[in-house]
Structure formats: structure tokens, C-alpha cells
Amino acid sequence: MLTDITLGQYLPGETVIHKLDPRTKILLTIAYIMALFFVNTIAGFALCAVFMGCILKISGIPLKFIIKSIKPLWIFVIFTAIINIFMTDGKIVFQIWVIKATWEGIYLAVIMSLRLIFLVMGTSILTYTTSPIVLTDGIEHLLGPFRKIKVPAHEIAMMMTIAIRFIPTIIEETDKLMKAQSARGADFESGNLMARAKAMVPILVPLFVSAFRRADELALAMECRCYHGGDQRTKMKQLHMQGRDTGAFFIAAVSITLLIGIRYLPGLI
Amino acid sequence: MEIKAEQLGYTYMAGGPMEKVALHDVNLEIKSGSFVGIIGHTGSGKSTLIQHFNGLMKPTGGRLLIDGKDITSKEVSLRELRFKVGMVFQYPEHQLFDETVYDDIAFGPKNMKLEESEIRQRVQDAAKAAQVDEAWMDKSPFELSGGQKRRVAIAGVLAMRPEVLVLDEPAAGLDPKGRDEILQMVEELHRQRHMTVILVSHSMEDIAKLATQIIVMNEGTVAMQGTVSEVFSRGDELQRMGLDVPQITLFVQRLIQKGYPLSKDIFTVEQAQKEILALFQKEQGVKPC
Numbered sequence A: 001m002l003t004d005i006t007l008g009q010y011l012p013g014e015t016v017i018h019k020l021d022p023r024t025k026i027l028l029t030i031a032y033i034m035a036l037f038f039v040n041t042i043a044g045f046a047l048c049a050v051f052m053g054c055i056l057k058i059s060g061i062p063l064k065f066i067i068k069s070i071k072p073l074w075i076f077v078i079f080t081a082i083i084n085i086f087m088t089d090g091k092i093v094f095q096i097w098v099i100k101a102t103w104e105g106i107y108l109a110v111i112m113s114l115r116l117i118f119l120v121m122g123t124s125i126l127t128y129t130t131s132p133i134v135l136t137d138g139i140e141h142l143l144g145p146f147r148k149i150k151v152p153a154h155e156i157a158m159m160m161t162i163a164i165r166f167i168p169t170i171i172e173e174t175d176k177l178m179k180a181q182s183a184r185g186a187d188f189e190s191g192n193l194m195a196r197a198k199a200m201v202p203i204l205v206p207l208f209v210s211a212f213r214r215a216d217e218l219a220l221a222m223e224c225r226c227y228h229g230g231d232q233r234t235k236m237k238q239l240h241m242q243g244r245d246t247g248a249f250f251i252a253a254v255s256i257t258l259l260i261g262i263r264y265l266p267g268l269i
Numbered sequence B: 001m002e003i004k005a006e007q008l009g010y011t012y013m014a015g016g017p018m019e020k021v022a023l024h025d026v027n028l029e030i031k032s033g034s035f036v037g038i039i040g041h042t043g044s045g046k047s048t049l050i051q052h053f054n055g056l057m058k059p060t061g062g063r064l065l066i067d068g069k070d071i072t073s074k075e076v077s078l079r080e081l082r083f084k085v086g087m088v089f090q091y092p093e094h095q096l097f098d099e100t101v102y103d104d105i106a107f108g109p110k111n112m113k114l115e116e117s118e119i120r121q122r123v124q125d126a127a128k129a130a131q132v133d134e135a136w137m138d139k140s141p142f143e144l145s146g147g148q149k150r151r152v153a154i155a156g157v158l159a160m161r162p163e164v165l166v167l168d169e170p171a172a173g174l175d176p177k178g179r180d181e182i183l184q185m186v187e188e189l190h191r192q193r194h195m196t197v198i199l200v201s202h203s204m205e206d207i208a209k210l211a212t213q214i215i216v217m218n219e220g221t222v223a224m225q226g227t228v229s230e231v232f233s234r235g236d237e238l239q240r241m242g243l244d245v246p247q248i249t250l251f252v253q254r255l256i257q258k259g260y261p262l263s264k265d266i267f268t269v270e271q272a273q274k275e276i277l278a279l280f281q282k283e284q285g286v287k288p289c
């Protein structure tokens, strides 16, 4: 049933990409996403594909997993494609009544779809190569400067860590409850929307009860060990930027310059 | 109702990177009206196995037959099967949800689409069998203690009047009195209503006391199957699987080694008491006080 879903997509590994500092990976992913919005030619995306291919090769993530992560995207891709094809003005390919498809529209649709796919590819490489805990640690550090304007960086990171930690537990619990209630003849698969929503009550009530119980127990256990957030808190594992991080920044700078350059280059020549 | 497994196998997340074979080559037969105990160390596949009995899990290999019919075939309605095979999960108190104890026990019968009067009758009947106090009926189940909640949850399963009752460690985490009450209840259901009972337990004593047949699970398959004395006479093998025979059996075995002429087939304290007292009488010719 539910347990077949793999959540938290982290694939443990020992490659350079895995070992990069999480801050480096987060910052570079953000830079990559921004750069993607500058790419608007097929040549640009070809270059993108080459970069992504290299990173995939180095990180050792099977292509299968990347394809799996972009699969749920097809609805969005089709949706944006349709809107673009029919809503853009330009040279008409064919026309049905008032709806007309244009060459410009098709071109834009291809660009937009590719952009979406590459965007998700990039972010999934981040989550495939970085464990959730390390990731939140990185986010905490990056949010550090904002503490001056009262952003509770540590608390946000702690909440994320706890939430991530409990996702598998809650999935397991939901699975158990679904089984227990189906054993008493509960039916989740038939009936109209109302009936199905009502059928969820026997799952949701015990799920909430146990989530609150767990939260309570966890809070108590944390307090018993004198946990408190805030400024004086130190870390057992300090993050340190290394040579490879500098390297990554350098390679990324060159690649992004290339990506953006390819847009303006033809105009310049 | 007869349950039969033929070369049954189950693999979690088959084909995925986290594939896990939980059951393989399981062959067994459970006759109508029997009381079967299932033992096996942690992770040996007991819970996975019993969830096949009411079709909550479908075998990924082999077959499971209920009265000769494959549960995956069209002839078998899984819904009806679930009403016929009542399943009490580990820590069943966690599944209570309704506003009152009465409504929670009535959840199963309501799903069976029975008449209101019939539902009332069944709820009262089940509550009595599971020793659910009349006074709790209008309370919220969340106000009860853990042991009380568990009885309500068991009553919720009994209210469907199943032919087969499957219990996964029903006594786990209860105090000795709570344990005894739950196990006694199970025993009565078997004796008075002739229910087929399948009991998963880590307690060799409980199994020895209640069951007539034992199935021993080890590493995802049936390692032994037979009557209580057949299984517990193979103590060495059980120990190698991380299991044991009842304490009292070990005690009696020591006495036998010392030369006392006792029977090897002693598995409960009551049996041992009777035998040892009889031995005293015979040897000394006096009635011990």
C-alpha cells in the first residue's frame, strides 16, 4: 500500500558531489535556477544537458531516478505547452475556429517545457545527493545573517529537521490504520467524493491523536535533555568550506557565464 | 473455514532498491475450529503472514486458499472475507476514532450494512464477551486507559461475528492481570463459540496453555508445525531460532535428568503441579499438604 512510496529521495554516496558543503550546493542550485531563466535557445538547453549529464555521471545517480523525479511533471508540461501554443501570436500553423496554433507558440512551448524539466532535474540532484539533515543544516547557516532582522534561523531548521524525521513514521502509521480499518470493512475506494472524504475520518482522527502524542513526548524528551535554541547553542559537526567547494564555485561561474553568454552571443557577432 | 497456504511468498517493495523478502515457501493448513499459536522471533514474518488471512495483503508468490478458493480469484469477495476473518492488530487501541465507545464498536457492523436492532444486539454481545463495561458505552474512547481501550478495540472486531479470530500479540504491554483477562477471553471465545483462533505471541507459556497447534516461523518461512508437544519436544532447535520452550518444561526436564519419572509432555504449571503431586503420593504413600 502506502509504504511503496519512497520519500526523502536521498541516495547515499561517496562522490565529490555528495561531499560538497550543503551551502555550496544550495547556493549553486539557486544560481542554476536563475540562470535557467536566461536560457531561451535550443543550443542553450543542449549546453545545459551536457552540464547536467556531467554532474549525473560524477554523482553516480542512475538516470532512472532522474526520470522518475521528472515523471510527475508531465501534467504541468502539457498544460503550459497548450497555453503557449495557442495563446501566442505569430505565424499560424493551423487554425480551428478561433483557436490558432502558431510557430512562435510551439517554440515557446518547447522552451518552457525544457526549462521546467531542467529545473526539476537540478533540484532533484540536490536532494538526491544531500541528506535532509545536512540540507537543513545548510539552510540554517545560510539563514544565519538574517537573524539580525529576527528571523529564527535555528528554530526554522529544527522544525524542518523534525518534520522530515517524522514523515516516514506518519506514513507507516497511516498504512497501519488503513489496514486496521479495512479489516473492519472500511471502504476507501468506492463512493462519491463526500463518501470518500467521510471514509477518511477513521484514519485521520487516530493519526492526529498519535501525532499530538508524539509531539508531546518529543518535546518532553528534548526538555529533559535541557534543549534550548538560540544564540549560545554550538554544533557538534561544524560545516567547513573546502577546496572542492571553491572548485565547484569556479566551475559553476564558468558554466553559468557560458549559459547566459549563449543567449547574447549571436547578437554580438 | 479452512485456511491453506501453498508456497506462499511475500516481498515488500518488490523490484525497488529496498526490496525485502518477508515470506517465502510458506506451506500450512489451519483447520476449522482449531486454536493455532504462531511463534517466531522478531522479524520472522508473523505479522506479514497473518495479514494474508483476510486479504489485507496479497501474496507476491504462491497461493492462499480459503475453503479451497484462491483469495486473489474473482470468486472471493475480499469485503466478505474481512468480515469472516476478524483481525486484531498489535496495539489495536491506537485505531479507535469514534465519538463514543458504542459507535466505535458499531463501526464494523455498520459497514456490514446491518439493521439498527441487529447492530445494537451485536455491540452489546461483543462488549460483554470482551468485558467492556456497560458504563463506558457513552464515553469517548480517548478517556479510557490503555487496557480498557484495547478491550473496546477487540470488541469492535468481535461485533462482526467473525468465524476466525486472528490476534497479533493481544497481551503485549499489559499488566499481568490485564494479560490474563485478555487471554481468558480468547480462550472462552474458542471454547464457547467454537471460533477458530490464530494467536501470535512471544510468550511460550501462553501458547502452551491455550493452543492446540503451533506454527513456528523462522526467517520468513515455516520451520515447524505440529501439536504443542511435537513442537516443544524440539527445544534445542527452538533455541537455535532464538525461541524457547516454556520455563516449566525446562524445569521438568531437569527433574527427569535427575531421575524422577515424569512425563516429557508437560507444558503448563497446572500440568506440572498435578504430575509432581501424583509422584509424591506414589513414592511416599502419603498425601502431601
Ligand SMILES: Nc1ncnc2c1ncn2[C@@H]1O[C@H](COP(=O)(O)OP(=O)(O)OP(=O)(O)O)[C@@H](O)[C@H]1O
Pocket: A003, B012, B013, B020, B021, B022, B040, B041, B042, B043, B044, B045, B046, B047, B048, B049
Ligand atoms: N512495511 C514494510 N516494508 C518493508 N519491510 C517490512 C515492512 N514490514 C515488515 N517488513 C520486514 O519484513 C520482515 C517480517 O516482518 P514482520 O512484521 O512480519 O515480522 P514479525 O514476525 O511480525 O516481527 P515482530 O515479532 O517484531 O512483530 C521483517 O524483516 C521486516 O523488516
Ligand SMILES: [Mg+2]
Pocket: B046, B047, B048, B090, B168
Ligand atoms: Mg509483528
